[in-house]
Amino acid sequence: MSQSIRSFAIQPDAAAESYWQPIPANGFVEVHVSRHRTSTNTAFESGTQTVAPSSFVREHAHAEHEELILVYEGQGIADIEGESHPMQPGTTLYLAAQEKHKFTNTGDSPLRFFWVLMPGGLSDFFKAIGQVRHAGDEAPEPFPRPENVAQIEADTVFARTE
Numbered sequence: 001m002s003q004s005i006r007s008f009a010i011q012p013d014a015a016a017e018s019y020w021q022p023i024p025a026n027g028f029v030e031v032h033v034s035r036h037r038t039s040t041n042t043a044f045e046s047g048t049q050t051v052a053p054s055s056f057v058r059e060h061a062h063a064e065h066e067e068l069i070l071v072y073e074g075q076g077i078a079d080i081e082g083e084s085h086p087m088q089p090g091t092t093l094y095l096a097a098q099e100k101h102k103f104t105n106t107g108d109s110p111l112r113f114f115w116v117l118m119p120g121g122l123s124d125f126f127k128a129i130g131q132v133r134h135a136g137d138e139a140p141e142p143f144p145r146p147e148n149v150a151q152i153e154a155d156t157v158f159a160r161t162e
Contacts, residue, residue, distance in 0.1 A: 005038070005039050005040065005041060006038070008038065010030075010032040010033075016030035016031060016032050016047065016048075017030070017031040017034065017036075017037075017047075017123065017126075017127070018030045018031070018132070018133040018134070018135075019031075019126045019127060019129075019130030019131060019132060019133055020130050020131040020132075020133045020139065020140055020143075021049075021126070021129070021130050022129055022130065022142070022143050022144055022145045022146075023055075023142050023143065023144055023145065024055055024056050024057075024058055025049075025051050025052070025055050025056065025057050025058075026051070026052040026055040026139075026142050027049065027050040027051045027052045027055065027110060028049075028050050028130075028133050028139075029047055029048065029049045029050075029126045029130070030047045030048045030049075031045065031046075031047040031122075031123040031126060032046050032047045032048070033045055033046045033047070034047075034120065034123040035120050035121075035123075036123060042118070043118065043119035043120050044116055044117060044118040044119060044120050045116070045117050045120035045121065045122050045123050046114070046115060046116040046117070047114070047115060047122075047123075048112060048113065048114050048115070049112070049113055049115060050110045050111070050112045051074075051076070051103060051105045051110065051111040051112075052105065052110060052139075053105055053107060053108055053109060053110065053111075054105065055104075055105050056102060056103060056104040056105065057102060057103040057104075058102060059079070059100050059101065059102040060100065060101065060102070060153075060158055060159075061097075061098050061099055061100045061101065061158065061159040062095070062097055062098075062117070062157050062158060062159060063097065063098070063157060063158060063159040064097050064119075064157075065097055065117050065118060065119060065120075065121070065122075065157050066094070066095065066096060066097055066117075066118045067093075067094075067095040067115060067116065067117050067118075068092065068093070068094055068095075068115065068116040068118075069091075069092065069093040069095070069113045069114070069115050069116075070090075070091070070092050070093075070113060070114045071087045071088060071089055071090065071091040071092075071093075071111070071112070071113045072089055072090075072112055072113060072114060073089060073109070073110065073111070073112040074087070074088075074089075074105060074107050074109055074110055074111035074112055075087065075088055075105070075106050075107035075111065076088075076103055076104050076105045076106050076107065076111040077103070077104045077106055078091075078093055078101060078102070078103050079101065079102040079103075079104070080093070080095065080099060080100070080101045081099050081100055081101070082100075087103065087111065087113070097159075098159055117157065120157075121156055121157040122156070122157055124155075124156050124157075125152060125153070125156040125157060125158070128146070128152045128156070129145055129146055129149060129152060131143065
């Protein structure tokens with residue numbers, strides 16, 4: 001018997017999986033919808049990412065995945081295939097498979113955005129490179145990415161960018 005698909009709500013800092021992120025992002029992610037939590041008719045995952053001031057999400061591309069991002073707080077720059085785009089509340093980014101992109105927080109406060117990855121799998125990456133975060137925790141000291149990060153990327157949703 002197949003599991004029925006049900007609607008649900010995620011409240012801030014309550015029910016999401018959450019992981020502190022290593023250098024260079026120095027922030028955290030919350031995974032709201034993932035294949036580990038629920039079934040969906042269309043394969044996708046979604047959540048939020050917070051990038052600390054003076055930090056960035058390093059350049060990367062997704063192998064076969066499309067990504068949507070909606071910025072809702074802070075200021076930054078999105079570099080997509082060498083072209084820079086302002087990131088500010090209300091900015092929507094569509095990122096095609098294989099397209100290199102990088103996000104830099106250029107402001108004095110956190111850069112926050114909502115992301116959707118189709119068909120999903122980003123939650124596995126965040127869990128593998130991050131540290132579990134609970135609501136109310138203080139941010140840890142900046143920590144490095146795992147030594148096997150290249151293998152983690154290859155095993156999840158990332159394309160080779162070299």
